[in-house]
Amino acid sequence: MNDSTSEATPFLATRVLGAKPSATKEMTHLANQLRLAGRDIITLSQGEPDFPTPLHVREAAKAAIDRNESRYTEVPGTLALREAVCRKFERDNALRFTPEQVQVGCGAKQLLYNALQATINDGDEVVIPTPAWVSYPEMVLLAGGTPVIVRCNAASGFKITPGQLEEAITPRTKWIMLNSPSNPSGAIYSAAELAALTAVLLRHPQVWIMADDIYEKIRYDAAPFATPAAVTPELAARTLTINGVSKAYAMTGWRVGFGAGPKELIKAMNLVQSQSTSHTSSISQAAAIAALDGPMDFLPGFVDAFRQRRDQVVGDLRQIDGISCDLPPGAFYAFPGCMGLLGRRDPSGNLISTDTELALYLLRESGVAVVPGTAFELPGHFRVSYAAADDELKAATARIAAACARLQ
8 A cells, every 4th residue: 555545545534533632530540640750640530449358259259260250241241140140120119121132241341332333324413511531422422323411500409401402302312321429520310300301301202312330330329310211101111221339349459240121232332342342251150149149348448438528629629729629428539610710820831721731730849649521521531530540630730739829
């Protein structure tokens, strides 16, 4: 192939050229580079509990290794794990599935990706309320779809309203992606709020619901958790409910997520997965059974620690001139507004005009890695993960405050 042909026909696919890498991973990568260069860096850009995986889960994995459970499993996951997933959904969410309606993947992220790859045709639209996890729009684009971004600000609790949803739906709409509790805002949809949204969806039979419930267990009030298929059973036939063990069980590296929905959808998702990863680790699957079926007595301690960290971080951020910050009801992120800081200049005279420039300034000036709100499709904010040690969080907010005070 000569150079002219190469220039006329790019080797890389346009869907890849148009996609962006994960901003959370990019900021963490930049932080790691600075750390390797000798800088003292506090990384608050990664959504990962700092607690150890519960002992009974680790012991189950060791026992599976000793039993030599190190062979291929079925593509959708072992029958034992899918049965455990069914028990979890019935116990926690009053949702009844059979193992044939369950797919296990390499984290909840793969379930989202599989579903979009299995269902999206070129030009199909997916409604994404923002702020939204950074991967949602990019996964839609990689599937050939069109993300329809609906901006939801602090005034609405960072949640889409029925009116906004109605306005966003067109004949090409195929999915709405709902994440509750939300990454990055921590917002939680109540049963009443979900019922108002599903009332809209009942009028649009072409629209399916992708319910990403991965932060289900990380909530700070006594209100019961609500998920769309349970709130409006009439929509269960077009709802994919996704969850996993990463967050509640401190098992991010084990890479086990699961989703449940109509058989025809799960069958198509299995086809996609069979031609990509096949299945997640057999040992991780054994550990996930222990997680789902085992004791949850560790969870209140996890949540109490996150609550204390949340209160500390939000309280500290609220003391900084130019920053506003709501108290998130779930997940382990704060999503402060920073519009009051934009338009100021750093000590070198450089203008800070965007949240991305502010995040890079905080990394460079204070050694704290955060993620700009633009990455979550809601500019004027940044995300702080408080899934870190208390002393790190206290040092980080003090550094942020000092760096912000130097802006003129």
